[in-house]
Amino acid sequence: MLDLACLHGHAECVETLLLQGDDILVHDSTTRRTPLHSAAMNGHTECLRLLMETAEDSNIVDCTDVYERTPLMMAVANGHVDTVLYLIANGAIVNAKDSQGRTALHRGAANGHEECVDALLHNGADVTVRDHRGRMPAYLAATCGQVCILSNLLAMGPSSSKSEDHLGYTPLHIACYNGQDNCVETILEQEKITELSGNPFSPLHCAV
Structure with a gap:
């Protein structure tokens, strides 16, 4: 019941259940989502x-589900900047990784939640962290056509040509492949593209 109350934002019910001693870290049977995940998402x-005020251990803020996702990741993925700021203020690990090696910044970059991305960047988010496929947040921004976020990430981190994934593809490759014209233009405006190594296909091949 606590999970459902948190999922739907029924704060009075949450307070009542907590006073009755409900377990804050109860997990659902599918994804092992906790009430904190439900509230954050x-x-x-x-x-x-x-x-958080009821919990005896403040580290509960970084509890994980079956995919090792934290409440902060869920909040960022859905664009809830107030919740993101609250979690960070209460000690959430900004650069925590899930089972695929993705951080909250990867999610914000892919989903286009600029305010959440700004909040993460102002609180120590690492723009160079790679997921298990070698992709930095800028790569996902280029994949999904998030132009403003891509521009900010490239300004703060390595160039597009140095952001290759494990297959040698860069944000420019993937932007060309997905037809993200604005992202291609942004990358070319910010960088002097030289020869790209690591992959036999050029961005031109990907565009074609």
Whole structure:
């Protein structure tokens, strides 16, 4: 019941259940999602506050589900900047990785949540961290056509040509492949593209 109350943002019900001694770290049977994940994914910051104030261990803020996703990752993925800021203020690990090696910044970059990305960057998010396929957040921004975020990430981190994944593809390759014209233009405006190593296909091949 606590998980459902948090999922739907019923703060009074959450408070009542906590007073009755409900387990904050109860997991659902499918993804092992906790009430903190449920509150974070829907931006119910008041429910999160009640959970955090009741918890005996502040490290609960970084509890994980079966995919090693934290509440912060869920909040960023759904664009809830107030919740993101609350979690960071309460000690959430900004650069935590899930089972695929992705951080909250990877999610914000892919989904286009600029305010969340800004909050992460202002609180120590690493723009160079790679997932298990070698992809930095800028790569996902280019994949999904998130132009403003891509521009900011490239300005803060390595150039597109130095952001190759494990197959040798760069953000420019993937932007060309997916037809993300604005991202291609952004990369070319910010960088002087020289010979790309690591992959037999050029961005031109990918565009064709």
